[in-house]
Amino acid sequence: MQVTETLNEGLKRGYNIVVTADELAAKVDEKLVEARPEIEMKGFRKGKVPMALLKKQYGQRLMGEAMQESIDGAMSKHFEDSGDRPAMQPAVKMTNDDWKEGDDIHVEMSYEALPTIPEVDLKKIKLDKMIAKADEASVDEALANLAETAQDFADRKKGTKSKDGDQVTIDFLGKVDGEAFEGGAAEDYPLVLGSNSFIPGFEAQLVGVKVGEEVEVNVTFPAEYGAENLAGKDAVFECKIKAVKAPKAAEINDELATKFGAEDLAALKGQISERLEAEYAGAARAVQKRHLLDALDKMVKFELPPSLVEAEAGQIAHQLWHDENPDVQGHDHPEIEPTDEHNTLAERRVRLGLLLAELGQKAEIQVTDAEMTQAMMNQARQYPGQEREFFEFVQKNPQMQQQMRAPLFEDKVVDYVFELATVTDKEVSKDQLQKAVEAMDDE
Template identity: 45%
Template sequence: MQVKETKAEGLSREIEIVVPASDLEARLQTRLFEIKDQVKIKGFRPGKIPMSHMRKTYGRSIMAEIVNQIINETPRSVIAERNERSAMRPEIQMTEDESEAEKVLRGEGDFRFTVAYETLPTFELKGTDGIKIERPVVEIDETEVEDQVKRIAESARTFQPKDGAAETGDRVTMDFVGKVDGEAFQGGSATDSNLVLGSGQFIPGFEDQLVGLSAGEDKTLEVTFPEDYGAEHLAGKPATFEVKVKAVAKPDEMELNDELAKKLGLESIDRLREIVRGQIESQFGQATRQKVKRQLLDALDADYSFELPSKLVEAEFQNIWAQVTRELEQSGKSFEDEDTTEEKARDEYRKLAERRVRLGLVLSEIGEKAGVTVSDEELQRAVIEQVRQYPGQEQQVYDYFRNTPDAVQSLRAPIFEEKVVDHLLATVDVTDKTVSKEELLKDDEDEAVAA
């Protein structure tokens, strides 16, 4: 086999590989000998078929298998022998001349093909001694826990039928039909809908106009959808709702006690408070982790600058761009609505793609040098977590992961990254800073995208 480099520009490589006809012939003879005792040809006893006849019958198809095997295995081994790592699957180019291809399949010509790929960049890892991380933490106030417990209690509150006009805090059962420009719109009608007045569940102005109505009364409400309403075709538009009040109920007294907790399936109100505190701690902990990770990645991004594989960047950009355009389409918005243009957005997200690729390579190198690995048990837990996200479809999702090894492996990357982040956080200077809940939670969405 002959290997010749035909291109070496930056990270781009192209090599020409030639497998002589004599090598192909040797492989073909070996393969024919392996199967001669297995095949059956009319007129010949098993194992007694002449090799010339074997070749005539099976030679072309076996040679095609040999060529495919060479294409699948040789580029990887050649790249490894060159002490290089391909950033993505190499591109294989073979002759388009049918007569040359036919010669190869007949064993009369050399098999010649080119392999084009980009190498992963090499760079020297830097120390982390100078990285300083400020970890924002929130001291959980008992009033925060109590407020959430009360909100849970509100959701479990019972009501009793009431005669007379509805007041704030009462529950109204009603039918309604919403109209814009005199036409009913999708999702704007309901039957036997329950609404606690003052809960803020409906658009501004809706609940206020129900105060004072009694069971059996009808009223046409006039409201205006907020400018930032989720459905763009309704945002900012005036609307009417024809409402028929069917029942009014007043709330029972709400007491935060063990009886309330038992209605929720818990043994005591203290257990409810414990669960709520744990949920708050988890929410704050995730936000803290996100901000700490963002600081760490920013520091790494500032420390490293090297040429990136263009195809790897392009693939990452296409993934990001597909998500961005899909979200815009779903929201019914345009780039102009986001105070930008498509060209500026492309530039911004391409830079984000470059950052992600660069940091991915850095984290991968750090993890490899530190011996970070992902165990089968960790992968299995990740699969179970994915399955739980699809209630009612658990078996289908589990079967998908069981039958799709690449899908399981796709879960490895985020686990590996988080373990490398943990490894780095143990080596850098981290100091805690007490912040407010609002400060901790602000801008989390933007930071998640940038990370």
């Protein structure tokens, strides 16, 4: 095998690789020797077929495999000898298209090498860790929100018309073509107007009714309705209004606390306080991480593989375009050209990504199987009833696994750097923390 360098500019590399005909023939012979013990042929005992006959019978078929393995082996040996790590999959092309058996193989290989990452003295990094406590006002606000979600209903003044959001108690009887149908009747049914729990158009016709009224509600069952005998049919519901109730927030007391699994109101306040402070800690970590990345970005400069920057800029531009055009779900849209702003952001992301990867590798940081399983479980919860299918999909999809593993790895590297950096606790108010988060989003 001969390897000749043809390009060495910055991070760009180019090589001509020649695999000789003798090397290729030896590879084919090696494969035949390996397979020979299991080959049977008429007139010969198993494993005793002459090599010349095997080569005539199977040599052509094995040549393609031998060529691919020889090229792959030449590339692997090159990377092992040179120490280069390609930024992306190398471009490989066989140049002698008129190749025939007995010829050498000529291959062109080109790639961009990952740069050498300079050493960073992480102990020189100085960061503030914002600590915000849950004050009484914040806990009370959260309690009020909980009370809203646990709303109750109270009778409206006699003669008051119902409004959207009210709860009306009704007796109803549904008919299609004048005939009552199964499941179309109920008594004392509490229906919240605007909940969309009934057939489209039903609830809107009960806005403005009063206790004691009898109302006919005319609706059409959806074409895809579950009961085939009702799908697409016009129906009339005879409704008697028995109560009209306005929504009201639940009272903030021990009874409310028990609805949310707490022993009493004091215990519920304690749980809310813990949850708020966990949210504050998450926001504070995000701010601290941003400040860390800003510091690293200023400390370290090195040449970046153009292909990685170009790919990242394209991805940023594409994502931002979809954010600005949420109605376009697919990718049938005009080509999106990255701007200078996109390219600048891409350079930062690529630089920091390579740096964090280098730091993690040197520190021997790894994402454990348990951490991956936990991440998969967390994401699977977004697909109720399809958790098993999601797990199987991830297990069979290496690219999806990498997408899930990458943020876990980055967070572990960031925590590692936090431990080495000089971090000072800084007590702040919720508003100060919020301003810091908003400032981060505005950058």
